[in-house]
Amino acid sequence: MIEKTTPSEMIVHIGPQHPMQPGPYRLNVKLHGETVVDLDVELGFIHKGIEKILENKTYLQGITIVDRMCYLAALSNEEVFCGCVERLAGIEPTPRSQYIRVIVEELSRIQSHLLGFGEFGHFIGYASMFMFTIKEREDVLSLLEMVTGTRITHSYIRFGGVREDLPEGFEEKCKKVFEGVRIACDEYEELLRTDTIFKERSVGVGVLTADIAKEYGVAGPSLRATGVPFDIRRNEPYLVYDDLDFNVCTQTEGDIFARVKVRLDEIRESMYIIEQALDQIPKGPLFAPDLPYGRRTPVMRVPQGEVFFRVEDPRGEMGMYMVSDGSDKPYRVKVRGPVFPTMQALPPLIKGESIADVTAIAGSMDSCTSEADR
Amino acid sequence: MDAKTIIDSISNEFSDSISNTLIESEIRVSAYVSSPDVVEVCRYLKESLGFDHLSCESVVDYIKRDEFEVVYHIASYDHPVVLTLKAILPRDNPVIDSIVDVYWNANWYERENYELYGVSYTNHPYLKVLVLPEEMLGEWPLRKDYEGFPQKTAKNLV
Amino acid sequence: MGEINQNITQKTNEKVEEEVNQEEIPGVITTTSNAISDFIKKTAAQDFINWGRKNSLWFMTQPMGCCGVEMIATGCAHYDTDRFGIIPRNSPRHADVMIISGYVTKKYLPALKNLWEQMASPKWILAMGDCSISGGPFYESYSTVQNIDEIFPIDVFIPGCPPRPEALLEGFIQLQKKIAAKKDKGTNY
Numbered sequence: 001m002i003e004k005t006t007p008s009e010m011i012v013h014i015g016p017q018h019p020m021q022p023g024p025y026r027l028n029v030k031l032h033g034e035t036v037v038d039l040d041v042e043l044g045f046i047h048k049g050i051e052k053i054l055e056n057k058t059y060l061q062g063i064t065i066v067d068r069m070c071y072l073a074a075l076s077n078e079e080v081f082c083g084c085v086e087r088l089a090g091i092e093p094t095p096r097s098q099y100i101r102v103i104v105e106e107l108s109r110i111q112s113h114l115l116g117f118g119e120f121g122h123f124i125g126y127a128s129m130f131m132f133t134i135k136e137r138e139d140v141l142s143l144l145e146m147v148t149g150t151r152i153t154h155s156y157i158r159f160g161g162v163r164e165d166l167p168e169g170f171e172e173k174c175k176k177v178f179e180g181v182r183i184a185c186d187e188y189e190e191l192l193r194t195d196t197i198f199k200e201r202s203v204g205v206g207v208l209t210a211d212i213a214k215e216y217g218v219a220g221p222s223l224r225a226t227g228v229p230f231d232i233r234r235n236e237p238y239l240v241y242d243d244l245d246f247n248v249c250t251q252t253e254g255d256i257f258a259r260v261k262v263r264l265d266e267i268r269e270s271m272y273i274i275e276q277a278l279d280q281i282p283k284g285p286l287f288a289p290d291l292p293y294g295r296r297t298p299v300m301r302v303p304q305g306e307v308f309f310r311v312e313d314p315r316g317e318m319g320m321y322m323v324s325d326g327s328d329k330p331y332r333v334k335v336r337g338p339v340f341p342t343m344q345a346l347p348p349l350i351k352g353e354s355i356a357d358v359t360a361i362a363g364s365m366d367s368c369t370s371e372a373d374r
Numbered sequence: 375m376d377a378k379t380i381i382d383s384i385s386n387e388f389s390d391s392i393s394n395t396l397i398e399s400e401i402r403v404s405a406y407v408s409s410p411d412v413v414e415v416c417r418y419l420k421e422s423l424g425f426d427h428l429s430c431e432s433v434v435d436y437i438k439r440d441e442f443e444v445v446y447h448i449a450s451y452d453h454p455v456v457l458t459l460k461a462i463l464p465r466d467n468p469v470i471d472s473i474v475d476v477y478w479n480a481n482w483y484e485r486e487n488y489e490l491y492g493v494s495y496t497n498h499p500y501l502k503v504l505v506l507p508e509e510m511l512g513e514w515p516l517r518k519d520y521e522g523f524p525q526k527t528a529k530n531l532v
Numbered sequence: 533m534g535e536i537n538q539n540i541t542q543k544t545n546e547k548v549e550e551e552v553n554q555e556e557i558p559g560v561i562t563t564t565s566n567a568i569s570d571f572i573k574k575t576a577a578q579d580f581i582n583w584g585r586k587n588s589l590w591f592m593t594q595p596m597g598c599c600g601v602e603m604i605a606t607g608c609a610h611y612d613t614d615r616f617g618i619i620p621r622n623s624p625r626h627a628d629v630m631i632i633s634g635y636v637t638k639k640y641l642p643a644l645k646n647l648w649e650q651m652a653s654p655k656w657i658l659a660m661g662d663c664s665i666s667g668g669p670f671y672e673s674y675s676t677v678q679n680i681d682e683i684f685p686i687d688v689f690i691p692g693c694p695p696r697p698e699a700l701l702e703g704f705i706q707l708q709k710k711i712a713a714k715k716d717k718g719t720n721y
Contacts, residue, residue, distance in 0.1 A: 007519055016643045017462070017594040019622035024596060024640060044505030045640040046596055049673040052516055052523055071598035072695075114603070134608035134629055152694065153598055214426055214451055230482060236401060236454040279593075294404030308402065308447050308456060319429055322449065336430035336447070344482045370597055506675065509640040515674045524672030 002030045002040045009037060011062050012355070014108055020123050020359040025343070027358065029032040034354045039347040047373040059159070059300055061087055062330065064143045067153040067333065070371035072115060075101075075108040076313040078157040081333075083238060083309045084322040085159050094288050096115045098239045099281040104156065106277075110181070111140045112314035113221075113263045113270075116366035117188070120260060123363035124201045130190075136184045139177045144220065146170060149195040149302040159288040159300070171278050179272045185267055192260065202256040206349055206361035209254055215347035220316020222365055224250045225258035232312040237337030243280070246273050256364040263366070299328045313338050315366055339372040377403045380423055386500050388415055398442075406456035409444075409470050416448070416476045425450050425457060426475050427478035431484065433491045438519040440465045442493060445471070463493065472498040490516040546555045549551050583630075585654060586711040587617040589674065589704060592627035594647065597634025599661035599694040600664040606697040618704055624650040629707070631700075632684070636677045648684065656711075658703055658716035659686045669693070685717040 004011055010031045016024035024045035029282055030038040054062050079101060086093065093101070114137040121129025125358040139149050146156040146167055156163050192198060208218065210226040223230055231248040233241045249265035251258035293300040304326040310319040316338030327333040342365050350361050381395045381403055389438040393412040396404045407415050419425040446459040465471055472495035473480045484495045485504040490513040495501060503511050515518060572578050595604060607613055607620035621627045624647045636644060648657070659680060662668035670676050680686070687710060690703040710716040 017592075017624070017647055019593065022595060023600065024594070024643070044503075044507070044637070045643065046586065046635055046637055047505040047639065047675050048635050048637070048670045049523075049675050050670075052520075053670065053673060056524065056568060068598055071601050115604075131609040134605060135610055138605070138610040151696065152601055215478050217428060217477070230451050304388065308430075308458060310456075319431065319447065321430060321432055321445065323434055332432075332434045334430060334432035334434075334445075336432075340482060341479045344479055507637075510675070512640070513674075520674070522674045525674055525676075525678070 001116050001166070002028050002038045004030070008032060015042075020363055021074050021253065021369070022119060022367065025367075025369045025372075027362065029350075029352070030097040030353065031355055034356070036355060038349055039350050041343055041346055042236050043369070044373055046370055050374045051333055051335065054330060056329065058328050059302060059330065062333075063157070063166050064153075064155050064337075068370075069374060070313070070315075070337065070339070070351075070368045072112040073108060073315065073318075073367055073371075074314045075105045075156065076311055076318055078154070079105060079239075079247065080309060080311045080318050080320045082157045082159050084320050085302060085309065086325050087307045087309060088305050088322065089159065089292070089300075090303075091160040091291065091293075092288070093160050093239075095240070095282050096165075096284045097286045099145075099277050100162050100166060100286075101157060102239050102244070102273050102277050103166075103281075104144065104162075106267060107140055107147075109314045110267050111137050111144070111266050114140065114181075116314075117260060117263055120256075120360075120363050120366070121149055123359045124198070125288075126198065129188075132184070136181050139180060139310045142304075143170070143174060143177055145339045146173065158287075158295060160291050165286060166281075167283050174274065174278065178275070181267065181271065186263060189238055189264060190247055192257070192264070197256065200313040201357075201360055202260065203253075205256050205357050206353065206364060207253070208345075208349060213254070213345075215257070217341035218230075218316070218345050219341070220313065221262045221362070222259055222342060223272075223316065224248065225262045226254035230317075232310050233310065236310060238311060240277075241265055244273055244276050255358060260366050261365075281316050299313050302330075303325060310336075315339055315368065316342065316370075335371075336372055337351070337374065339367045339369070343367050343369075375424065375455065376400065377455055377510060380457065381405065383423060384418070387418055393414065401454045402419045402458070403455055406460050406462065409461040409463055411477060412444075412446075412459075413473055415459065416473045417448070419457065419502065420476055421450055424452055427451050428473075428480055429456065429482075431473075431480055431487065433493055433516075435465075435491065435516070435518045437465070438460045440469045442491065444470055444487070448477075459466065468493040469496060470494075471487060471496050474499060490514065491515070573714075576587075579626045579712075582711050582714065586708040588619075589617065589627040589629050589656070589707065590619045590621045591625050592624050592651070592656075593620045593622055594630070594645070595633055596640070597661070597663060597678070597694075599631075599633035599663070602697055603631055603633045603700060604667075604695045605661065611697045611701065613701065613704070614700070616703055616704060622718075625652065627651055629654055629704075630655065631660050632657065632686075633660045633681060635663040635673075636667070636668050636680055637675050638677055639675070641677050641683070643670045654718050656707060656716060657684050657706065658688050658700075659684075659691060660690045660693060660700060660703070662691060663693060665689050685715050687718060 015026035026042035028040040066081045069077050115131045118130040118133030148156040156181045166172045210228050213223050213226045229248040229250050247260050302324045306323040308321045319336035321334040323332040379398045386390050391403050394406040413482040427449045429449040432445050434443045442463040444461045449456045485494045487493050489503045489506050631647050659665050667678050688703045
């Protein structure tokens with residue numbers, strides 16, 4: 001807790017309800033004039049105890065719960081949960097379902113980055129940016145809805161497969177939507193490059209260097225913006241990412257502008273991945289015929305053991321540590337979300353900046369409080 | 375750097391404190407460490423073996439064995455090997471050294487473990503509640519013998 | 533105004549009225565603003581006032597969970613709540629409607645009450661999503677608060693996990709109908 005030491009200092013509480021915040025958290029900012037002297041992040045306003053709930057739910061019920069952990073990356077959460085169970089139970093998903101998983105996860109990455117990008121525009125006073133990106137996001141969400149049936153919390157991935165096959169006409173609709181998103185991305189980039197106000201708010205502000213970012217444990221776009229090509233999809237490939245061609249998008253500056261640029265590049269890269277996957281997707285069953293558990297088996301016993309599995313969330317490295325004691329419920333689930341260390345890095349990052357930049361820096365980290373709190 | 379060199383290196387360096395080493399796969403290794411030496415082992419891992427990324431720090435409550443296991447998942451930004459380091463603590467007095475000096479981002483993980491499990495860390499810079507409300511400190515909700523779960527206050531449940 | 537409990541507010545108002553009525557000035561009829569508003573409620577003027585109120589339901593953006601994202605999406609370009617005079621506002625001081633869009637935790641409840649008290653009356657509350665109605669998937673959690681409808685005077689419940697933006701729009705339309713029919717809970721605040 002920060003305390004006032006001299007009369008010339010002032011403490012401003014930002015949050016838990018503030019236009020800057022995608023979910024409730026509180027920043028206690030100590031100011032000297034307009035400069036931030038000290039900063040303290042208060043979490044837990046939406047702490048739901050997901051880890052405890054997961055210990056008391058069967059594995060199939062757990063999918064629904066991890067969905068609500070981070071609502072912008074629900075499919076990555078499902079992937080990490082199902083990946084853990086598959087590794088414990090020794091199930092290998094069929095090739096077709098692996099490709100479908102890649103497609104839906106990359107779609108979810110696109111919509112998350114679009115929202116994060118628009119929100120960031122909103123934080124620095126560019127409200128129309130939000131309106132632009134939400135329009136494209138709705139198009140991408142309609143694709144996800146076509147496959148999974150829901151907009152943001154899908155419960156789509158199952159152990160060893162996926163719930164439904166790709167619907168008819170998905171590929172054509174994908175192409176149509178991506179055309180629009182590509183044009184929109186070019187427009188955003190044009191806007192980034194030419195708009196003086198946007199550049200003045202973002203270039204050279206909130207700079208993270210590679211060494212400091214590594215020290216803070218930051219991952220995802222914020223780390224890649226500093227020039228470190230750390231991407232779980234490349235470093236520790238899961239699903240069929242090995243067979244797909246993609247770049248790990250990096251920038252070297254490490255400031256807000258670089259972070260936003262990395263997200264924009266990743267949207268394009270994700271679309272490229274999806275198009276490849278749609279070309280390469282093999283025909284075949286969604287579940288292996290000799291699967292030990294049915295797709296909707298309410299009670300499945302997973303062998304004893306423990307596993308730590310990581311995937312690349314839209315926001316960075318998403319890990320899960322699962323301990324099974326052989327019963328139908330996990331013994332312990334620990335979620336290592338990407339936002340938790342990112343938010344931890346806010347105080348040293350913001351210290352010394354002016355109060356006007358606090359929202360810009362905190363917003364550019366694209367933090368999802370729900371997942372940091374769990 | 376592959377899994378075997380890592381295991382050999384730490385077992386040689388800390389032959390007294392490292393035990394039960396296990397190579398699960400090419401990218402996952404695990405080892406038990408005696409709790410007083412955690413900081414030293416972590417410093418060695420970071421400085422000599424390139425494990426510069428503390429991915430996760432968690433606690434598992436083994437109530438039947440009357441033990442806590444503090445689990446460190448230590449990874450690297452360069453190579454894909456993740457080392458799972460475990461330290462065993464007694465359940466009635468769980469105290470362990472904080473590794474914030476070595477890995478800066480252990481700070482919040484340790485605060486979270488403290489409020490949810492009651493594992494107290496010595497030399498921690500600021501060991502206070504993080505996600506729970508202040509008045510819930512001391513209930514240790516994630517322990518297996520916690521009585522407040524499931525909460526039965528919702529009236530409109532069937 | 534700031535009291536959460538409706539009954540307490542009314543009782544205190546009655547007391548104030550009694551005190552005022554005791555000081556009678558000969559030849560002058562004294563009254564209070566409460567008495568005036570009570571009188572207006574019986575006339576057709578109230579219909580006109582409610583028509584105005586129901587067509588400018590500005591809501592406060594305070595995303596709390598999954599439903600918060602849908603709430604944001606509803607307020608933006610695609611679903612365009614502006615058509616109904618429903619505009620997202622960032623400050624509670626500007627807002628007429630608070631949407632409880634997610635799980636209310638023990639830590640967040642005081643802040644939520646504070647936000648509700650900061651809003652100027654007349655004000656309404658929508659409970660959006662299963663979490664705020666009955667606890668949703670987190671009903672048994674150690675850190676969430678149940679039975680929100682006992683704490684806040686909720687006018688419309690929108691079920692769903694999370695409800696679609698269309699459902700939220702429908703919730704607003706139901707609230708408008710309630711206001712037009714003078715059956716809402718919010719106007720008394």
